[in-house]
Amino acid sequence: MLLFVMSQQAMARTLIIEGLEEAPLKWMGHEEAKGIDIDIMTEVLNTMGISDYVFRFVDTGSRLLHNARNGTSDIVLTLSMNNKRAKYLMYPDEAHLLLDWRFAVRAEDKDAIRFEEFSDLSNVRIGAAADYSYTSAFWNSGLDIQTVARNDLLIPMLLQKRFDAVPVNYLNTIYDSLQNRYRDKVAFLYPPLRRAPYYNVFSRASDYPGKDAFLADYDKIIREMRDDGRLLEIFERYLGADGYDWWQSQYSQ
Structure with missing residues (x-):
């Protein structure tokens, strides 16, 4: 899974990940980004061995999509499936949230x-x-x-x-x-x-190397996190006992 990542590290630049602030999914804390989405994406990137990345927040949804459309950002956090957006965004197979x-x-x-x-x-x-x-x-x-x-x-x-x-x-x-x-x-x-699935999506205009392989690895890691309890741990970190109920309603039915 990670051979692609190792071969691309010398070519890669800082991975730019953007989103809108909305607790508990994602927001800027005192010194760093926090939230369920942030922790999920951080775990994915750590598993891939990618350490050069930055989370950025923008003020409006229109700015978020504009940046993705022109390749100013690489990944957009937590969007629903939309055929119009799919023309300029690459959706993974796996939804990380319902x-x-x-x-x-x-x-x-x-x-x-x-x-x-x-x-x-x-x-x-x-x-x-x-x-x-x-x-x-x-x-x-x-x-x-x-x-x-x-x-x-x-x-x-x-x-x-x-x-x-x-x-x-x-x-x-x-x-x-x-x-x-x-x-x-x-x-x-x-x-x-x-109920609707939400995805972390890649900009088609992004010049970050190896986007297709990145998404394939991303899908595999999300499935592993769902099965091995890492997703549940993140949900419980922010939702307490309700984190288990929410996880169970999403992934155990």
Whole structure:
């Protein structure tokens, strides 16, 4: 696996990896980049024997994609599959994350509110952010959905009992609940409202040597990390006990 890497080291330059700041996936700490994505990519590169790399953050998604399109960056962290983007990005086979949108409810209601189909929520007060797409099935479900201006209002309004269920980014909300000490006050309904695979992708315009071989090695290492517990260890580092539940929901079904 690593013969390619060893033969390319003399030719290689600094590998430029870019992303948008979003905890717990990736953000700039006091002195270095931190987050689930950062730790996964660092482990992959260490396994490959690549030490000359840098993580950079940009302000907007349009800037992120512009840099990838013209080869200013080599790798972009955590993008969903998109046919238009695939024209200028090389996607690996392996998704390193499956990101969910789930309904959050108050912990006291976790046994009373179930979600298998939208009709299960017909008598539930549901809040949603007006400018979020979620899924077309959600908006067309016929449920009595009350909208708010900002996504960050949903959990406070849930805990204030103004709503009974709200769709949220599961990973971000778990992390926020741990950081702000309300984890014991919320529960999440399964199955997810929406789930999508996310990938670390290579710029087609990048002149970093051996991109095809890099991606082949990347896929193999991600599979190994999934099987040998390294991915689980990273998830638990940021999500505590919820890291195991999240890993299990992604990779054990």
